Each structure stands twice: as structure tokens, then as C-alpha cells.
Amino acid sequence: MDIRDVMDLVRQAKVFVQNRDMAEHIKVKGPADYVTQVDTNIQNFLSEKLHELAPDIQFLGEEEGLHAMSGDTFWILDPIDGTTNLIHDYQHSTISLGLYDKGEIVMGIIYDPFREEIFHAEKGKGSFRNGEPIHVAAAETLGDTIISIGTAPYQKELAHENFQKFERIFTKCQDIRRTGSAAMDLAYAACGRTGGFFEARLQPWDFAAGMLLVEEAGGKVTRFDGSRINPTEPGEILATNGKLHEELQRLL
Numbered sequence: 068m069d070i071r072d073v074m075d076l077v078r079q080a081k082v083f084v085q086n087r088d089m090a091e092h093i094k095v096k097g098p099a100d101y102v103t104q105v106d107t108n109i110q111n112f113l114s115e116k117l118h119e120l121a122p123d124i125q126f127l128g129e130e131e132g133l134h135a136m137s138g139d140t141f142w143i144l145d146p147i148d149g150t151t152n153l154i155h156d157y158q159h160s161t162i163s164l165g166l167y168d169k170g171e172i173v174m175g176i177i178y179d180p181f182r183e184e185i186f187h188a189e190k191g192k193g194s195f196r197n198g199e200p201i202h203v204a205a206a207e208t209l210g211d212t213i214i215s216i217g218t219a220p221y222q223k224e225l226a227h228e229n230f231q232k233f234e235r236i237f238t239k240c241q242d243i244r245r246t247g248s249a250a251m252d253l254a255y256a257a258c259g260r261t262g263g264f265f266e267a268r269l270q271p272w273d274f275a276a277g278m279l280l281v282e283e284a285g286g287k288v289t290r291f292d293g294s295r296i297n298p299t300e301p302g303e304i305l306a307t308n309g310k311l312h313e314e315l316q317r318l319l
């Protein structure tokens with residue numbers, strides 16, 4: 068399978084993102100957690116097209132009905148990462164697609180239809196933005212860089228602990244950022260726009276593609292305590308350029 072064929076399919080989903088009527092058809096999934104017709108239409112479109120492209124590969128998508136993880140190899144799709152942004156027309160949402168194979172992510176694509184940026188990586192082949200190779204930031208210390216944070220908005224019970232972490236890190240780095248799309252945060256860490264990103268609770272579809280992008284761009288991705296991530300399990304994510312990893316781990 069050629070990754071360029073997969074990237075073409077992901078780009079075709081832009082028409083759904085541009086449809087404001089669909090974005091205004093909203094269902095509530097949980098506290099502060101919504102799904103729109105854009106999310107479900109993209110998932111249906113891509114699951115069908117990916118099946119035509121590679122019939123043997125199973126599919127795991129965030130939205131209803133396609134939750135099962137089965138087999139050794141499957142796609143992991145977040146049809147819209149940044150649904151709250153999409154609802155408010157905040158223009159920071161991405162499509163995130165990873166390919167899981169026997170314990171690791173081997174392909175990752177993150178597409179930002181608002182800026183026409185497509186990030187991609189394949190295991191062992193590096194990371195790219197619109198076809199050009201990308202690398203993590205050169206920053207040696209937090210004082211040299213900005214850090215993006217995820218607020219874990221569906222776990223408001225973690226807010227106090229999270230905001231203490233943000234304060235500790237904010238006072239050491241140049242500034243913090245919050246985009247509202249974890250996949251975008253990971254892509255930005257991969258191309259060196261930030262020194263790193265962390266969030267206390269993410270799902271496999273939020274980080275699968277981004278994790279590979281950061282690693283292939285020369286960075287490091289672990290749980291907060293530095294342990295290895297099983298990409299099928301939800302949890303914390305700490306992604307950095309590698310050089311900042313220990314400093315951030317101490318502050319988390």
C-alpha cells in the first residue's frame with residue numbers, strides 16, 4: 068500500500084469539514100463531549116474507502132459502531148480531532164489516521180483542512196509536512212521554547228491537578244499553548260513549532276498518528292513517568308523533542 072493513496076483519501080474528507088450545516092448537527096456523548104454529522108460522515112466515508120483500498124485491514128474509529136479492536140493490523144481513526152473547535156468554527160480541527168500493526172504504529176497521517184497542511188510518517192522513514200522532511204525543535208531547556216497543553220476536557224475532575232502542572236510548566240517555559248486538537252499539538256511538536264506537548268488523558272485515536280510523527284521527527288513519546296506507550300491503551304501522553312523530556316517529567 069502506498070501512503071500517498073491513503074493521504075489522498077484523507078484529503079477528500081475536507082468537503083465534510085467545510086459543511087457548516089453538518090457541524091451544527093450536534094449530539095451529546097458525555098460531559099462537554101459532542102459529536103457532529105461531520106465526525107460521523109468522515110468516519111463512514113474513510114472506513115468505506117480504506118476498506119476498498121486495503122480489504123484485509125480492520126478499522127477502529129472513535130465514533131459509534133466501529134469501536135472494536137480486532138486482528139493484528141487495523142486503522143485507528145479520529146475523524147475530527149477538535150470537535151468542540153469545529154462546533155464553534157474555531158478552525159483548529161484535524162483528521163488523524165494511524166495504522167497499528169502488531170503492537171506499534173507504522174503509519175500516521177494528520178491533516179489540517181483549514182491550513183492545507185498534511186503531516187505524515189511511516190515507521191523508519193521519517194516525518195513530513197506537505198512532503199518536506201520535518202524535525203523536532205532544537206530547544207535544550209524549557210526556557211528556550213513554548214509547550215502545548217491538553218486540558219483533558221472530558222475529565223473535569225482532573226482539573227485541579229492539571230492546572231497545577233500547567234502552572235509549574237508555564238513558569239519555566241516561554242509560554243503555553245492550547246489548540247483544542249491533540250493531534251495538531253503532536254504534529255506541531257513533530258515539526259518543531261513547540262518543544263513538546265502533554266495531556267493527562269487521551270484515547271488511542273487522539274495520539275496514534277501523532278505519536279509516530281513525533282518519534283520519526285526525532286522526538287520522544289511516553290507516559291508521564293517515562294514508560295512505554297501501548298498505542299491501544301488510553302492514558303497520559305508526554306511528547307517532546309527528547310531533550311526536554313526529563314525536565315518535563317520532573318514537573319509533571
Ligand code: IPD
Nearest residue numbers: 148149150217218219247248249
Ligand atoms: C479532543 C481534543 C482535545 C483534547 C481532548 C480530546 P475530540 O478530541 O484532542 O484537544 O484536549 O482530550 O479528546 O474529542 O475533539 O476528538
Ligand code: CA
Nearest residue numbers: 145148149273
Ligand atoms: Ca480526539
Ligand code: CA
Nearest residue numbers: 129145147148
Ligand atoms: Ca474526535
